[in-house]
Amino acid sequence: MTPVKMHTRALNLFYGEVHALKGVDLDMPEQCVTALIGPSGCGKSTFLKTLNRMNDTIASVRISGEVVLDGEDIYAKNVDVTTLRKKAGMVFQSPNPFPMSIYDNIAYGPRIHGEKKRIVLDEIVEQSLRDAAIWDEVKDRLKKPALGLSGGQQQRLCIARSLATKPEVLLMDEPTSALDPISTSKIEELIDELKRDYSIVIVTHNMQQAARISDYTAFFLLGEVVEHNTTGDVFSNPKDRRTEDYITGRFG
Amino acid sequence: MVRKHYDQELAELHVDIIQMGSLIEKAISDSVTAFENNDLALCESIMLEDKAVNDLEKVIESKCLWLIAREQPVASDLRKITTALKMITDMERIGDNAADIAELTLRIAEKNTFADSGHIPQMAAVAVTMVHDAVASYVNTDLALAQKTEQRDDEVDDYFNLIKQELVSVFRAGKEDMDNAVDFLLIAKYLERIADHAVNICEWVEFSVTGKHNNAQIF
């Protein structure tokens, strides 16, 4: 088994009185794609957000347990959230480029982390766009507004924007749910390429997608991990009846 | 390129089928050579190699099932994958038949008294060509080749009848050992079965192109 990049132990999360995550133990191996599946409201997106502390902004959230990245508890007192988010970048459900140029979108992250040199930024922008397989489509209009791109291009731009901070973990929250099939398949190809260099955790509602692109699959239900195994096992011989019912579309 | 991975997996599936095809072609011609030359060592190796064919069948089956689970294939993609699942059963049977010939050769070893194997080699040559063309027609989606190959079944049937007639006259003359002659007939029968399986494959290839199987539109 590949080394574990991130793991959680006894992770509990409350939204006010609502117990949204119930003692989640999950290992996310290095340079692998871990897919989180489950019906809406099962806690998979909430779980993903705890992995780079995006729940911090919500006042009513309380968290207990451990979330460990490279051996360090990310909820420890002395953690610098900015550095954490540089290490674990996030791609959201609907493409959310900022209302600025393509170039500035990509340079946004590096600039947060203090990169000012034009030559360095130029290089990061090109490399990130290349890695996100969108360089050829945008190289002649880097100064044009990012909002002028198509939905699929915008999402690849957002992936490039995340790559620009040179993360180690990529957290993706249903990155293709707002996209057409062609754009979806381009992003899937991209994820397949990216897992060579990054550890990826992806939330998806598309069973085939989980089966296609992930190495490990975790099935969430009512805030608990019902089943976690290699994707091959989960989709051929799920151990739990509820997993089988979900992946065969009988509930959820 | 869109769905690069999917296309790549489909291509790999074709490579596996071509490999399985060449394994069984080799098994057929080897089994007939072994029979002609009474080559017992060759018989042993044919029977061992049949295991490789069976293993390859499992590999291809698994690949097809995962392609269906992951990629949700439709239209011609689904027909091609279904056809692969169907035709490897016939291919596996062809491998078995070749092994059967080898086993029979071993059994009649010391009493293999037919100096002249008559039309068996020619019949085997036609059967091998049919198997080869059937697999090729699948890989190249060549409907014309599949239909042409189906027609050649008649040639094999003619050879079978010819061999049967020859054996009947041998019996009448009472020159040969009856037991031996029946084995000889069985070998011809196996070759005839091989040709039938090749025809089955061609029918599935027709389905993969047209969606029709034995003239019934099924997908």
Added chain:
Amino acid sequence: MNNTNHGSITQKRRRPSEILLYGLIFLLAAFLAALVVFIIGYILAKGLPAISVQFLTTAENPIEETVGIFPSIVNTLYIVFFALIICVPLGVGGAIYLSEYAKNKKIVGAIQFASETLAGIPSILYGIFGFVFFCVLLNLHVSLLAGVLTLTIMVLPIMMRTTQEALRAVPKSYRDGALGLGATKWYLIRTILLPCSLKGILTGVILSVGRMVSESAALLLVAGGSAMYMPRGSVWEQLSHSGSTLSVELYRYAMSRGDNSTAFGIASVLIIIVALLNLLTRFVAWRLNKR
């Protein structure tokens, strides 16, 4: 064949209530447009003849009996300019604090309620407060500076309100995107929230300018009611002197002297100044957006 009969889709059906409503709305819109055109047209028609080079560039001269409003124009621009310089940063800063930093919901609610109430009270109350607090208590006397400060307090709620609304209108996905990349709160505000709410903030500026330019009652109390002398001395000197703005002058000419033609002349100048300020704001917004 379906048994419900919807009729052919090519047969256009009449819906009397639709037509009636459409007609009513059209009439209302036309009435409003006509009203605006009429008022502006009327003022300009009566006021433009009074405008001359002398009218615009000199002060009133009772000996030679000439009329000029140059000091009032300058006073108006002074007050608008300095009040904006104080109230834009304050209003925007306050709005940012309330919607992005303040944690205590009760205090935020109380501040919001107070500022909404302030936005609704008559301006003469600001005048009295300004007079007692700035002119007497802080010993600023009746001066342009006291006027600037009073107007600042008056338009501050407007600035805060519009900025807060503009901040709230920034899509959550932008915030998530920036925070997800590791942006700190201030970085997020500086690079995303402020540029995105620029339009809203400028709307606040336009509304504030309108309110300040049109103010007369409060300014009469705190900044004085005459503009007899041409401006002179340093900016600070001028700010510490009393002086009337155009609206105050307008009131004086119309009410105390019954000189309607001068009043209409001033009104025309006011309309033109407000229009120019609006254009300027739009131009600034356009330039900033382009950047």
